[in-house]
Amino acid sequence: MATQQQQSAIKGAKVLMVGAGGIGCELLKTLALSGFEDIHIIDMDTIEVSNLNRQFLFRRSHVGQSKAKVARDAVLRFRPHINIKSYHANVKNPEFDVDFFKQFDVVLNGLDNLDARRHVNRLCLAAEVPLVESGTTGFLGQVTVHIKGKTECYECQTKPTPKTYPVCTITSTPTKFVHCIVWAKDLLFAKLFGDKNQDNDLNVRSNNSASSSKETEDVFERAEDEDIEQYARKIYDHVFGSNIEVALSNEETWKNRRRPRPIYSKEVLPESLTQQNGSIQNSSVTDGDATVSAMSSLGLKNPQELWGLTQNSLVFVEALKLFFAKRKKEIGHLTFDKDDQLAVEVVTAAANIRAESFGIPLHSLFEAKGIAGNIVHAVATTNAIVAGLIVIEAIKVLNKDADKFRMTYCLEHPSRKMLLMPIEPYEPNPSCYVCSETPLVLEINTQKSKLRDLVDKIVKAKLGMNLPLIMHGASLLYEVGDDLDDIMVANYNANLEKSLSELPSPIVNGSILTVEDLQQELSCKINVKHREEFDEEKEPEGMVLSGWTPSPATNGESASTSNNDDAVDVTEISTGSENASKKRRLTEIQPDDHKKEAENVDSGDDDIMEIENPMMVSKKKKRVA
């Protein structure tokens, strides 16, 4: 279908693909077939077995190699005369700066996390290069076009933050399996194998004595000569037994709740396990081997099987033993990783034992792994379809067919007969802090909060800046970079520990800060409002940023299912509701429609809500219109 003019635009175009994963493999293939001849591709990842069911450019023999490079080689095999340049690197690296982005005619995203998407969005805005953004989960997908000044940018709409749970639900009153997973992963696993200096809410908050907290500290500490199995049983009895008893003693909690049952190892496990499996002595695995598995040493084969309390308890004790026997060096600096079999086993078993205690249905390791690892459902077909849609939009961008740009949804269930639903793109949000110049408002206690809090909690975590610089008037308070001399670094480090009002140029009520990221070429203004008190439960950060997120309640809790950005494989879609004032002009969709249909079109926002909700990471119920 491509006309002569289109063909020459395609041939002459230089495109950047960010991501060589599920969407990326399909995209690279379709670009090459469509006649693109100069393609650059960035991806920091290496190939894993679970990629092979959809990332069709990769084979088993490529496991462990760079995705970008292998994808390039594979496509060159059927299109040998085109230019593909691969970068096995993080797109956030400083070498990919605005000048780097400026060389491209269009940037195509096939990313799996929010953080990188925001970063690329900012660079594209700064470099004034059009961006085609995409995402898929299961049978759902989406493609959007972002062009500075013409259409909304990726950050014009608030993205849903990862689902979080109230701390007390996790620590004391779980009602769903996911609560048990969060407890097992973020609290227990972190306590056992993570950084000992990290704050941890593992122990039940009880009203009585401070002495108990000292005791519990000791429980997790393993004495040099302590028998591993004894230690594992001690942990077991502590977290599933006595901790539950302590919680039960607080009658108030259980007035309207089902009381949990304390579980002790001697009730479920035989006196000594050592006789039954000599796995640790016999196995030939070496220290630090990530292939150690409690399942295999216990002879459990099927990860989809549902284990009972006894099996989970056996797995828990065995996995703990294996960690101490085989991976001792890693203890103290481990974080949960969904590809770490032993870690998944500990978390599954612990979550199930806790679930049993609280009368919550148990789950298989396969399911638990999906929940704990925020594994995104992915199939080849949706990626292929989405990649096709990206190329169609990219061709329109190259031909400057602005009237024809579409945001397209790929649906599982048809809406108005459509499985692929194109919609006119939104206009830029005039109050977007990324693509407009609207200032943000920060409420903060300027006397108590340190500059470090501002940098960590706001500038990095919320504004997503990579190499930030903070200015107050003409005074430079903080910056990050390779080219700073030692005196400056010392100065900035000293500033970090000062409260805002004690800084060389004091930040007080009414101060206006300029926060910049030189790499992203993003600059925004923050109006500071001093506030004395913050609600500990609702505003645990001790500061509130507005103009950035509409509801402070969404970022209020500390325990979260996801610190891991992989959770988001989808370009989160804006919710139509908050934008009722600027409806998409849906009339374009059905040009030959009668009036009757036009009425439906007007109420189209409801349709959009229905489509969008399932694409969010948290499984919200569909809104019934």
Place this chain on the structure above:
Amino acid sequence: MDGEELTEQETALYDRQIRVWGANAQRRLTKAHILVSGIKGTVAEFCKNIVLAGVGSVTLMDDRLVKEEALNANFLIPPDESAYSGKTVAETCCDSLKDFNPMVLVSAEKGDLSTFGTDFFEKFDVVVIGYGSRATKKSVNEKCRELSKRVAFYTVDCRDSCGEIFVDLQNYKYTKKKLEETVECELNFPSFQEAISVPWKLIPRRTAKLYFAMRVIEVFEENEGRKHGECSLLDLATVLEIKKKLCEANSVSESHIPNSLLERLITGNIEFPPACAIVGGILAQEVIKAVSGKGDPLKNFFFFDGQDGKGVIEDISNSLAS
């Protein structure tokens, strides 16, 4: 289903998709045998998708010898003449597909599909005819329907940036999730012949124009004895004449089918790879649904037009007549 478990290797490889459609559906997939004919761009995409999904076997049919133009949207054919010379399209694609997933049995079969007897189709659970003539679609569809077992029948056709999928699952029972419950459903599909015999004036006016345009091109190719895609702008007058006759016979106005659309369809002989990826993706999704017996299937036509970007389902069946 028998209770055979997926192997550890299968569970690891198919992890992400089992999370979408479940282990049961995956087991059914590994037992499904699929016949595919006419391997141009869209069908190549389809084959890639189902081989990755892990079906039991894929049998390819396409006796055309590989020529330069076959390479266009078909990434299964390496551009190296020494690799494909003297080989058929099916044989060449077979070699590439095997490589995508060693757990799937891929083979090539020779012959003309329309001459095969009913028993040939009995070996398959799914039959897909790519870029077939109207006569082939009809006759293979009828043979599949004569069998006592249910063979899921599909046709797919792409021209310019447009694509069409037809689905016949005969009497089809399946399950779907409704809120938290799993409910049983049943649908009756018309055959290809029955569907295209539905008088046009009974079909709602808002139906995709492509449906009618594709029927015109089919009749043109049949009347003129052309192979799929053997047409050019020179044929426009003949095509418009056929359109006129069909519209008259169906008592609908000629404005039903825009001339510009017909012109696109007869001139767009070079496949548009993004459309191939999209239509091949939708088709694979439908085949996976039909094999696993899960989820609402597409009934019974799907149309994609790269120009407006819409992917639309149309139900064209005898029920319109009642």
